[in-house]
Amino acid sequence: MSLLEVANLTKSFPTGRNLLGRRTGWTHAVRDVSFTLDAGECLAVVGESGAGKSTVGRMVLRLVESDSGTVMFDGEDVLVAKPARLREMRRGMQMIFQDPHSSLDPRMMVLDAVVEPLIVHTDMDRQARRRRAEELLDKVGIGARYLGRYPAELSGGQLQRVAIARALTLQPKMIVCDEPVAALDVSVRAQVLNLLRDLQEELGLAYLFVCHDLALIEVIADRVLVMKSGGVVEAGTVEQIYTRPREDYTRELLDAIPVPVPRATRKA
Numbered sequence: 001m002s003l004l005e006v007a008n009l010t011k012s013f014p015t016g017r018n019l020l021g022r023r024t025g026w027t028h029a030v031r032d033v034s035f036t037l038d039a040g041e042c043l044a045v046v047g048e049s050g051a052g053k054s055t056v057g058r059m060v061l062r063l064v065e066s067d068s069g070t071v072m073f074d075g076e077d078v079l080v081a082k083p084a085r086l087r088e089m090r091r092g093m094q095m096i097f098q099d100p101h102s103s104l105d106p107r108m109m110v111l112d113a114v115v116e117p118l119i120v121h122t123d124m125d126r127q128a129r130r131r132r133a134e135e136l137l138d139k140v141g142i143g144a145r146y147l148g149r150y151p152a153e154l155s156g157g158q159l160q161r162v163a164i165a166r167a168l169t170l171q172p173k174m175i176v177c178d179e180p181v182a183a184l185d186v187s188v189r190a191q192v193l194n195l196l197r198d199l200q201e202e203l204g205l206a207y208l209f210v211c212h213d214l215a216l217i218e219v220i221a222d223r224v225l226v227m228k229s230g231g232v233v234e235a236g237t238v239e240q241i242y243t244r245p246r247e248d249y250t251r252e253l254l255d256a257i258p259v260p261v262p263r264a265t266r267k268a
């Protein structure tokens with residue numbers, strides 16, 4: 001049994017209404033998508049804008065309700081879990097969003113942002129929470145001196161590190177990373193990507209890694225799911241997708257990579 005087993009996931013969104021308020025059409029954002037993710041593994045979901053990647057990630061965590069399909073996490077069906085049980089299950093599966101400026105509350109100090117999940121989910125006292133926050137900020141490489149700062153005082157890269165620390169607070173088994181470096185300066189992308197890879201190895205995390213850029217995933221992914229127009233085009237190991245893509249669409253994505261991937265940071 002895999003940590004995450006997704007079968008036949010499907011989602012349509014209404015595209016608009018006419019003057020009478022009736023729906024005029026539907027976007028088939030995700031069509032019949034199936035895949036598995038093992039504990040400690042990184043599966044990259046790639047494809048051009050609008051392919052349905054983010055919607056898949058959000059449906060796995062039930063931030064978006066699916067129309068049909070199943071999502072089994074650690075042997076339990078996420079899509080039918082009652083609210084209290086879903087809250088419990090979410091301890092084990094967290095998310096990192098593309099833009100840390102909008103995923104972190106600007107009125108919350110770094111300390112409060114990092115410990116909030118502990119307040120919601122545990123009965124840890126204030127001192128223990130602070131110790132955990134210090135430990136986590138150390139782990140993500142920005143240090144406890146940032147605990148008293150507000151988001152506006154941090155750079156995008158530092159903020160994404162705080163968001164990563166927050167995602168780690170409850171020791172999840174899996175993190176859905178939704179374009180986690182796309183909003184960052186090019187100069188810090190590799191650092192944050194390497195941090196995510198190092199944390200994955202150290203903590204045995206599984207990542208569902210949504211990314212439109214095939215050049216980025218070689219450093220972190222084990223397997224790749226290529227999506228187009230809501231459906232799965234092909235799936236394989238990173239090595240197979242890079243060297244022996246079966247589909248023209250995958251070849252087009254590979255041809256769009258502008259510079260060679262820096263081999264020094266490749267996943268071992």
Ligand SMILES: Nc1ncnc2c1ncn2[C@@H]1O[C@H](COP(=O)(O)OP(=O)(O)OP(=O)(O)O)[C@@H](O)[C@H]1O
Pocket residue numbers: 013014027028029047048049050051052053054055056212
């Ligand atoms: N809440 C929503 N309401 C209406 N349509 C939506 C909604 N969310 C997504 N869509 C549509 O579903 C399709 C898939 O979107 P999704 O964001 O999952 O794609 P993506 O591959 O992640 O692309 P991107 O990298 O641009 O975010 C798109 O056509 C998008 O416009």
